[in-house]
Amino acid sequence: MSLSVPDILPLTLRGAGLSRGGKRVLKDLDCTIGPAPSKTFLIGPNGAGKSLFLKLCHGLVPAENGSVDWGGHSPESAKPYQAMVFQRPVMLRRSAAANIDFALSLRGVPHRDRPDRRNALLRRTGLGRLANVSARALSFGEQQRLALARALATEPRVLFLDEPTASLDPAAAYLVESIINEVAVAGTKIIMSSHDLVQTRRMADEVIFLHRGRIKEFRAAGPFFEEPENDLARDFLEGKLLWWRRSDCPDGGGS
């Protein structure tokens, strides 16, 4: 795109918080996510608030406390330069090709350029043969890849991924991982949640460990996996159950 992309990084959260159903699910989030390193991973047990953290940053839900700032831009004005792949992708009731064309049209790509860009994306995600199939008739793994292709069609500066390989078989997961790595190398900032520690170790440059809506640790991936500073993070890495330990909200339990 010839449009000049404003510099929306770093992303800065200051005391950001959210509640759902009267319960505070994200609390006092303070962090700065910069353009480098390129892959920031969000890990933590179920109910830690990973999905909401991503949605908060992406501007899909407004912060109730504190602030979310994108290099001086509001979440709303920075959103067009970001894309997100949801945990359960929603396919439009159209062909696979039309799903990508939709994203291209929203970003103002002219009609005559769309087929080339679309076909390249479909090939890249291994969906070349399925271009004219109804997106809803695709298997879950294919839908997940199509969602990734559709997100990439917008050529985002920042790409959010919410457990993009959670229900994929190893081959499909490998393909998705390698596309994400390529995109990161090409200069797109990746912010991705995962509950797969092996995958995180394999891919992440830096790690945010989230527990019960709080950031417990935010460090480069190497040192984090080597020797986590936070005891909860250490237990999490060792595969211990966290939910019965050191409760910082008395009613306990995640959402």
Next chain:
Amino acid sequence: MDAFIDAFTAAFHLIASGDEDLAAIIVLSLKVTVTAVFIAALVGMPIGGLIALSDFRGRRFLIVLFNALMGLPPVVVGLIVYLLLSRSGPFGVLNLLFTPTAMIIAQVILVLPIVVALTRQILEALWGEYRETLESFSASPLQCLAVLLWDGRFLLVTGVLAGFGRAIAEVGAVMIVGGNIDQMTRVMTTAIALEASKGDLALALGLGLILLSISLILNLLAQSLRAVGERWSPV
């Protein structure tokens, strides 16, 4: 029983012979109802879409209102339009009473709530599913509405056909505002009512058969559209 069979035979002859009076009545019926449904769809779909997508005070009330209006008795609509268009009414100067235009107005009022209520229901369900994705792509409200209308098109057509079915089959409203004037405002339903009371069962039955086949064709159409739609959105 014989009289019944006689009437049926006569009705078939009437249809087969392409009777001009009969044809004129059918053409006027279709013209009035198709126009009314077209206008109602044009106005009703955006209204339904807006109610589905927006959040404002009184939204709940509006939804209940349109749902209730779906069951509006045609005679009452006829009466209200009659009063509005009559010489002493506010729109008397337009001289529309007892014209096809008056009948179209009455049928628009009958069909509009159906289109609005069904559109709202269909698009609201779709919006619930699409919302996050569309917002993630920073689609404008107008782009969202366009996506919902397009992706819901097969279901929406079913709603429009339901409106058509109601309008083509109703007697009360067109009788009152049209007056059932021969060659002018006589449509299938008013003709059936008249011929039946006169005892000309052949014409009444012939029209009845045609009315029945129209509703049969409509339902077949709706069914096949739904089948096409499901191909694109298997649950």
